[in-house]
Amino acid sequence: MNISDVLTAVLTTTGVVFFIAGTVGLLRFPDVYCRLHALTKADNLGLGLIAVGLMFQADGAGSAARLGLVWLLAILAAATTAQLIARSALTERPGELKRSASVDWY
Amino acid sequence: MASLVFDITLGVLIVAVALAAMLVRDLLTAIVLFIVYGLLIALAWVRLDALDVALAEAAIGAGLTGILLVGAAGRLRKAGRSRQRRPSPLPLPLPLPFLIAVVTCIALGFLTLSLLRHAPAQVVAVVPELAATGVSNPVTAVLMNFRGFDTLLEVVVLVVALIGVWSLTPDRRWGGVPGPLHRAQPRGVLVYFGQLLPLAGFVVAAHLLWSGSAGHGGAFQAGTVLAAVWLLAAMAGLVRAWPVASARLRMLVIFGPACFAVFGVYGALHGTFLAYPDFAPGLWLMTLELVLAVSIAAVLSLVVLGVPRHAP
Numbered sequence: 086m087n088i089s090d091v092l093t094a095v096l097t098t099t100g101v102v103f104f105i106a107g108t109v110g111l112l113r114f115p116d117v118y119c120r121l122h123a124l125t126k127a128d129n130l131g132l133g134l135i136a137v138g139l140m141f142q143a144d145g146a147g148s149a150a151r152l153g154l155v156w157l158l159a160i161l162a163a164a165t166t167a168q169l170i171a172r173s174a175l176t177e178r179p180g181e182l183k184r185s186a187s188v189d190w191y
Numbered sequence: 192m193a194s195l196v197f198d199i200t201l202g203v204l205i206v207a208v209a210l211a212a213m214l215v216r217d218l219l220t221a222i223v224l225f226i227v228y229g230l231l232i233a234l235a236w237v238r239l240d241a242l243d244v245a246l247a248e249a250a251i252g253a254g255l256t257g258i259l260l261v262g263a264a265g266r267l268r269k270a271g272r273s274r275q276r277r278p279s280p281l282p283l284p285l286p287l288p289f290l291i292a293v294v295t296c297i298a299l300g301f302l303t304l305s306l307l308r309h310a311p312a313q314v315v316a317v318v319p320e321l322a323a324t325g326v327s328n329p330v331t332a333v334l335m336n337f338r339g340f341d342t343l344l345e346v347v348v349l350v351v352a353l354i355g356v357w358s359l360t361p362d363r364r365w366g367g368v369p370g371p372l373h374r375a376q377p378r379g380v381l382v383y384f385g386q387l388l389p390l391a392g393f394v395v396a397a398h399l400l401w402s403g404s405a406g407h408g409g410a411f412q413a414g415t416v417l418a419a420v421w422l423l424a425a426m427a428g429l430v431r432a433w434p435v436a437s438a439r440l441r442m443l444v445i446f447g448p449a450c451f452a453v454f455g456v457y458g459a460l461h462g463t464f465l466a467y468p469d470f471a472p473g474l475w476l477m478t479l480e481l482v483l484a485v486s487i488a489a490v491l492s493l494v495v496l497g498v499p500r501h502a503p
Contacts, residue, residue, distance in 0.1 A: 165384040
């Protein structure tokens, strides 16, 4: 159990915790916008931590760079699709935003 | 020990997701679960050390089939037909289909485990001949060289599937540009994504194609990645497909299998159909894979785009 294994374990566990948080948000949040918020924030950070944790197990800089590239592409895709989903929800179901904005959550 | 736990968890997850996809009532939810199932099967292939199959499963089984099904669900919704919930499954007595599935699973398990005792024979037969093929990945050698006929017919099957999709065109639309008219906000995220990702996708596809010779990859995987990024650019409105009636589109579609068939005939004139020449067989193989990848990309994109929906 050397230092890189410990780092991998810690980072990937933290990443999984973020994924769990994002999934709980996906299941429990009341409307589309809150769910998108939970998904993109938690999953991007969770995936980043897992990718960085796995970099310590990669053999060589090339594999580590590929893991980083996977994270980068996943962030790009998640951000774009979150924007598109939010915009399509806004145009197709405008009532949902008004409803959630008018409720007093506090 | 840890890998056993992982494998058992993966197996249970696969069965659970498959059951969920069958039993859930909403159509779109079932499609999303099917995509998840495809990705889990790709993981299972990785655990079985079949990385080329895993790449193909993730790209085509999960990605491409997922897009096709989501598109179909969208068109059903527009036709007002997806609000109809799927009827409650299993009108038969509950145990009967379950019993048939369990018996089939056990029979397949026994067959697979008994085959494992003879499995190394295939690898043992292929490996000594690898040096003559010019590539060092046995999967690529089998696909493109030893069983090249099967690959040729597979790509022809793809072209036939495309013809099947095109045959659904309404008469008055025949010959037009396939697919819906995609419009995106000119300075929006989809256009940005559609300009950025094809660059990365082109590099990834080239890498998958090139690494098929020594590592894992191949024509189908590279072709699917190319199709995916081209479709993204098309959905952003940055590129438009050529009309279905245009000669250059049809040339592009049949270019791959035609080249492969011509190469086969050349081999037949020198002995065996689809025999590789002794001079640089690896180079011939990679060139054929490149040509096939381009055709596969064209066919898959056109299948996803669908029928022409506007007058030519």
